[in-house]
Amino acid sequence: MSSMAGFIILLFIGVPVAFVLGLTTLIYIYSTGNIAALQSLPSKMFNGLQNFGFVAIPLFVLLGEIMNRGGITNRLIHFATVLIGHLRGGLAYVNVVANMFLAAIVGSANVQTAIMTKVIVPEMEKQGYDKEFSTALTASSSIMGPLIPPSMPFILYGVSSGVSIGSLFYAGIIPGILFALGFAVIIFVTFRKTKSNIIKRSSGKEILQSLLYVLPALFIPVLIMAGITTGVFTATESAAVAVFVAILIGAFVYKELKFKDVPGILLRTIITTSSVSFLLATTNIFGWALHLQGIPHMIADFFLNIAGSTLVFLILLNILLIVIGTFLEGPAGIIFLTPILLPIALQFGVDPIHLGAIIVINLTIGLMHPPxxxxxxIASANTGVSVERLSVKLIPFLLVMVGILLLITYVPATTTYIPSLFAPK
Structure with missing residues (x-):
């Protein structure tokens, strides 16, 4: 009880999640008097990181840093503007489409929000769009970051569950498209009677020029998926190849990546990777402490006793994940929950790929709402829109997210169909 109280208190006072997990473990050890267990903590933290699949994380982080510094973001937004900027509410559609493109590069909702709120929200405001709506749309569209491959949350789930990371990448494609379509419906309803904010339609020549301009950037996610699909690369190897190609494109095609940028790129990659690695290490010892207390067995017994069918299990699973997603960030939640939930889900006949999508979507939605x-x-800090006002504007988007989540939950083919096409025969 003392460790649980410590966990809740530390979270509510704003201590970073990685430290919360580590400190809660220490509280548990001292409360039980098992001081000798302290000697094994360093090895348990280190052993939790000894997995080749984790090498993909710094490589994909590095890839995102290189492509962002190489001027990719502005080219993606320009291409989306040329394609659909002439529609009513065109720049709002551009926001969603650009987020889809960026999701294929960044793979993180937080990073995507940080980039897009600085780039596209000011432009939408200049064009007369409501700042609060623009910020809410940008924040919501970032949910596609962890879904459309490559995706850091899917890498973490794959490593934690033993599921093919390539299959998980494919599992996120249809959900990512569904969320984009859902946001497009909100935009259509909002701007259906608006005659302003319309950009002049681009000519065929302008569209072709913009496509050729952005094609090298779009080639990289295609290369990643093609390499994994054909078996030429593992997910980790594809990340390394993509980094090499991104350097060539940024330095010699777009000519915006300079040698002087390398130290900053590497520093940001190290900081991000170190944060994730420390989180992985503390999650590992926190999970160990939970197992000593029998918490996973209690959760399993709860589901098995209450859920008499797969339908009920999936309802309870979504409720549990949404509640946990309110307190735990995505990576911590994935690493902590996957070993607990996967065996239970298998007993109810839930496909591991489908489960991964449900976990990732739920925990990503948790990034969108208080507390x-x-x-x-991040969106509030970058745009100046208060958290309270932004929370109100996010309500329609959150309702759409939950609706799509339920569709994905009860129609497993939305996540398993594409991976099945590329499964070994």
Whole structure:
């Protein structure tokens, strides 16, 4: 009880999640008097990181840093503007489409929000769009970051569950498209009677020029998926190849990546990777402490006793994940929950790929709402829109997210169909 109380108190006073997990473990050890267990903590933290699949994380982080510094973001937004900017509410559609493109590069909702709120929200405001709506749309569209491959949350789930990371990448494609379509419906309803904010239609020549201009950037996610699909690369190897190609494109095609940028790129990659690695290490010892207390067995017994069918299990699973997603960030939640939930889900006949999508989507939605939603606070800090006003504007988007989540939950083919096409025969 003392460790649980410590966990809740530390979270509510704003201690970073990685430290919360580590400190809660220490509280548990001291409360039980098992001081000798302290000697094994360093090895348990280190052993939790000894997995080749984790090498993909710094490589994909590095890839995102290189492509962002190489001027990719502005080219993607320009291409989306040329394609659909002439529609009513065109720049709002551009926001969603550009987020889809960026999701294929960044793979993180937090990073995507940080980039897009600085780039596209000011432009939408100049064009007369409501700042609060623009910020809410940008924050919501970032949910596609962890879904459309490559995706850091899917890498973490794959490593934690033993599921093919390539299959998980494919599992996120249809959900990502569904969320884009859902946001497009909100935009259509909002701007259906608006005659302003319309950009002049681009000519065929302008569209072709913009496509050729952005094609090298779009080639990289295609290369990643093609390499994994054909078996030429593992997910980790594809990340390394993509980094090499991104350097060539940024330095010699777009000519915006300079040698002087390398130290900053590497520093940001190290900081991000170190944060994730420390989180992985503390999650490992926290999970160990939970197992000593029998918490996973209690959760399993709860589901098995209450849920008499797969339908009920999936309802309870979504409720549990949404509640946990309110307090735990995505990576911590995935690493902590996957070993607990996967065996239970298998007993109810839930496909591991389908389960991964449900976990990732739920925990990503948790980033969008109070009290601890990091996407919410990043968007608020970058645009100046208060968290309270932004939370109100996010309500229609959250309702659409939950509706799509339920569709994905009860129609497993939305996540398993594409991976099945590329499964070994």
């Amino acid at each position: 601890f939603g990091t996407v919410l606070y």
